[in-house]
Amino acid sequence: MPIQPFVSALDVIIQLVIVLIIVRAVMSFFPQVDPHHPLLRTIDQIIHPIMAPFQRLMPPVGGIDLSPILAITTLQLLERLLILLIGSASQAL
Secondary structure, rough: OOOOHHHHHHHHHHHHHHHHHHHHHHOOOOOOOOOOOOHHHHHHHOOOHHHHHHHOOOOOOOOOOHHHHHHHHHHHHHHHHHHHHHHEEEEEH
16 A cells, blocks of 8 residues: 555645644734634634644743744654654555
């Protein structure tokens, strides 16, 4: 069974989540943006389950939420680890 499509899909999903985290973080710097806008609510619904643990671990510092940096770093490390594990498993088959 080819593993490459699975790895590619995993990469796309993780990259999409990272982009959404960045978009949400940038939008938080614009107070005139309506936080109840349907697009922002959709983004929040997608990333909230991922961001909540990081926000609990890392409260805002000086009013700035640094948890997106920790979340993005963790997602990238997790992605690399999974790709290595999947690659190793596929070579063993």
